[in-house]
Amino acid sequence: MDFYATDAQVEELERTAGAASGGGRLEPLVALAWHLRQRDVARAARVAREAEALVDAGRGESPQQGPLPARIALTLAECALLNSHVEEATALCQRARSQFESCGDVAGVGDVALLASRIAEVDGMRERELGFYREALDAYRAAGDVQRIAHARLWTVLASGFGDPGSVASELRLIRSEVMRPSPSVEAHLRFIEGVLAFQQNAFLEVVPIFSEVVPSARACGMLEQAFRAEAGLVSAHSNLGDREASCATAERLLARARQLGWPRAIGHALANFARQLSDTGQPERAIELLAEARSVLGDHPRARGYAIATYYLGDACLALGRNEEALEHLRHAESIMRDLGSQPEVACLLAIGAQALSRLGRAREALDSANAALELARSTKARLWEVEALRSLAEIYGTHGTELGEPDNVALALRHLEQALEVVGSIGGHHEKSQLHTEIARAHEAAGDLSRALAAERTARAEEVKEKDRRAVNQLLLAQERHETERAKERARDLESALSTLENLRLVGQDITSHLDPAEMLEAMHRHLGRFADVTFTGVFVFDAAGARLTRYAIERGRPLPISDVQLADFESYAARAARERVEICIEAEEGARAAARIPGTEPTRTFWFAPMVVKDQLLGVLTVQTTTLGAYGEREKLVFRTICGYAAVAFANARAHGQLEEKHRRLGETESEMRKLATTDPLTGLANRRRFFATAESEVSRAIRYGGAIGVVMADLDRFKSINDQGGHGAGDRVISAVSTVLRAQQRPHDVIGRMGGEEFAFVLPGADLEATMKAAERIRVAVEALEVEYAGAPFRATISLGCAAVVDAQTLRGSSAAELEDLLRAADAALYEAKRLGRNRVHGAPDALQRRAEAREA
Incomplete structure (x- = not known):
């Protein structure tokens, strides 16, 4: 009996089992229950019990029923495991093993070992887990089952970790070369591991299309656990790409899917995943509620990795709220579990974050020891992100407790660690962390009273934020080519591929646009570049004035500047005003035979025009419009280019506003300093001394x-x-x-x-x-x-x-x-x-x- 089956094969089993009668129903019923085990746990258990009744009824007439009773027991064991009934699953596994061994079904013994490895994983028994994977692989080799061998090797790769990405990539190539015709389930499994490998190498733009492909293909093979893991990977990939909206939406869908499946562990993991996204988007209180529920759901297996991760997230969320004692307790608990599991990079992470909690509790020496241990472990395991976290922790500790630790030059020490963290981030291509680190450097200079350096570091932090905004815009452009499910969408993706060749040009365009501070100069640069990518006769920028509730239009037609004019935000006939009010993209085409629109006196009639709001951090800066006298000129490729340039334009206008305010901010810096000192010593809620x-x-x-x-x-x-x-x-x-x-x-x-x-x-x-x-x-x-x-x-x-x-x-x-x-x-x-x-x-x-x-x-x- 195959390990997995496609949806089409399951439909055929449904028909066969429905048409059979008496003892002839037993074999198709057993196969049907087996292949329903992840698709529908409750129904799989019902069908297995029905088959078990047929086995009991037929024992007198046919005592030799081969491996079917064992397969029934193994099906019920997996159903019990998915429902988190671990003891029941273990007992049924033992029964199935005995029955498979008695009838000489070697592949069945391997299937039992594979399920036993998952039970060991739930219990946090890593060595037993790896031992069962080896046992399964030996059994499958003895049975000569190529597809099962491939599955066992892939599970072993996943369970063994990714300490050497090169070795993992070699093993995947070897499996592909040896399995000439992989089954759909093996192909889905291979792609999943390739996605995990890409994730470990921080290639998140590769992860998204791989996992997006794995989710439906794994479901179609009955590998719903694998599909669930792939979707959870999508959440983290989107988060690492800076697409918070996509990561939160995917996490919420994942939680809904987990609740639909009804698997407690899946629900717990999905709750923790969603909570992490909420915490990262500034909602730690809501995250703590979900994490408490996650730990309650996962509490039957308190030494498992999933429980440790939920506990770690809980500690991190408590730390964000200043609940430092509670945070430290959770972080140390998670660290203990990860140590037992041998997850050294995660131990480094938890030591680093725990050091921050200790520092904020005033336990300086313990904090220093914890941060140094984290740094040493992160470097020995090449966990570069956690090396950065450890260096940030050391900076915080020396900045806050340097004198207490016998380091009078504490600010210099703090700055040295932050600069080391910047070097590490630069070596691994971290972008979001750069702006955070420059902000922390600014605070350190401010604490030392060096306001000029603080201001310079703050400017660098803002510049890094702008760069990250640009990267995210490009990332979204790249990911858009994968968002297709139909032939029409595939055709659109082929169009996008031609647009991808222009990305380097777009980057240079962005540099040119953002180098200007005057709206007219920005507009001239945009109009010049847009003509290289699309048919453009008219380009306009509407600068938003919130105080006056109006838009000031700067426009160019075929290189000729047009008079500046104002459009009221409440003008319901203006597409620009509508795009600003509703913050929506608008693309209009004049119908065939209709007169083209020319709302601006003295300009050419327009057949196709596109409007989009320019927004930075939810702040409306204006509206960009691109127009042409040609009908149907703008397809999806052109719109993607326009959106990217619109993003650059938004950044440029944000820079212009920031520059205009810079001298005023500099003048007020001295005034603000005393207020900051007051805030640093005053409880913000009560006004009392902190x-x-x-x-x-x-x-x-x-x-x-x-x-x-x-x-x-x-x-x-x-x-x-x-x-x-x-x-x-x-x-x-x-x-x-x-x-x-x-x-x-x-x-x-x-x-x-x-x-x-x-x-x-x-x-x-x-x-x-x-x-x-x-x-x-x-x-x-x-x-x-x-x-x-x-x-x-x-x-x-x-x-x-x-x-x-x-x-x-x-x-x-x-x-x-x-x-x-x-x-x-x-x-x-x-x-x-x-x-x-x-x-x-x-x-x-x-x-x-x-x-x-x-x-x-x-x-x-």
Whole structure:
């Protein structure tokens, strides 16, 4: 029995099984169940049970039924595995192996080993997985089954990883040469591995057409798992090409397909994949929700790669939200699993990102060790992207904690690591990372007070963004040739191939257009170049003025500039205004026999005209129009060229606007610097001191009290059951409550009091001159005021209570430690009192003993 069958073969089995009766139905039913196992798990199981009943009924008459009972057991085993019933699948595998061995079906034994390898993969048992692949290959060679041998070799290549792409490519060529007539399933499998290899080599423009081809061909062979993996690969390929819209849309379709299949592991992987795209597009909160669901679905196999990846994505999303402790926990968990699986590049990645979490938690030495370990592992495994991540982590650590680590020249160290990261990115052709790294270099110069270099680095970052925009436009042009399913689309793709030969010219055109800052000069360059690619008699650019709700037209007809004029955005007769309002491409042709349009006095009648909006980062800059007196002049090839040049024009106009604003920005830079310093030390939601500023100011107050004497009090406060507010009204409601509470705190604040938001719903106060009694009275006033608050959000009322822990020292001159150590001791005591307030029922104030009394009690104990 073949390992896979085409849709046509399955249809024939349906007819055969339907026409047969009695014992004659057994063999076609078994074959039908086997080939339905991935197409329709529930139906495959039903058909297999029906065949099993026929086996039981026929045992008395024909006890020798060959391998059919074993094939039934193996079918049910795969159905159980796809439904994540691993123990059931394992037991059925053992039964099938015993039955295949008893009847001497060597190929069947190989099929069992192949399924056992997938069970081992689910359980995260890598060595067992590879061992079963070897066993399957040996069995297939003994059976002389060429097609199964090819499948086993390909699975082994995939499971062994791609440490040496050259060896993998050689193995694929060897398989192709040895399998002279590959079955459709082997061909789909080969193409899938070729796609994975291209992905590993960062050839994403090759990946998209390969995986787009694999998805339908694998489905047609009943290889739905492979089709699912190929579609997941498409998500990542589009993401790496910078096409966020395509990657998110594909990820969403993949999740819908997984839910339709009903396979828990597929659902979990699709959830994680979609969540990753959401996180990368600035939606980490939504990503965390999906990742929690993914981990729940995958939780039966917590040592599997899929669970590790979902955990890694969860940690990364938490890090983006500043939930650093939680992020670190998830990242270390994922790292542990990847270490067990022997996935060294992924371990390097997780060490690098974990170092960032440690740095942001203030654990500088641990962060440094983690980042150095990541860098060493990434370099030893040639994982260049993770080498970049490790270098970025080191830059962040030295930039933030250099002095603490004994490196006074911390900015220079940070810049050196960022420059090394740039070199690596340049060597591997990374583009998006360049703009990020230049932005980080700008921040480092800014932190050092070197504003001129910061501005230069920021300009370089913006230039890299422009280059990336150009690359994406070319990528989309290249990928467009693969988007065809019919003969008509194939013909269009052949037309596109001729357009691809002009890409280098288009690149030069883009350089010319973007080198100009004046709209008239840009228009002249566009008109000159467009004539080389298409029949163009008229070119116009409509520059958008948002304040005036109008478009200013600059136009050229056959090299002759036309008068500048304005078109109102609300002009419903203007195609340019419509293209701007609706942000749509418009192509109009005058009908045969109809009069050609000539809406501009003194110009030639137009037969074909094309309009498209010029947009950069969702900002409308204007509209480009290309027109001709020839009817039907613009096919798909010409439109693709126009779209590309329109993209260049948009970038050029964005550059012009940016240049016009540059001097103003430079003038305001000094003014902005002080505001930036304020923002760097202020919590943006509440306006209170952030954690860093709180500690600096509080330590100064403690130092002053130690020097001059007097009491000093400390309060730690935490809103009670705050999660229920977020659960009920969302994060918007939670933010509204925290903002209202901060207003209460400021109202209670005396001139020398220090108040800070420590993170989340936690606050801290330092009260100079307050002993424990005064500190607790102040805390009680806050508690009462918070309890009286009623906050409205989205039409619903929300209330909150607060628990507060207090600590104080009567005379700070009696303290013998450093101001930092004594502050830490007071905060620790207040935090313990806060914990006790929570334990005693919340919404209360609890005090800790005086610092000296606590130390005396500690000595006596």
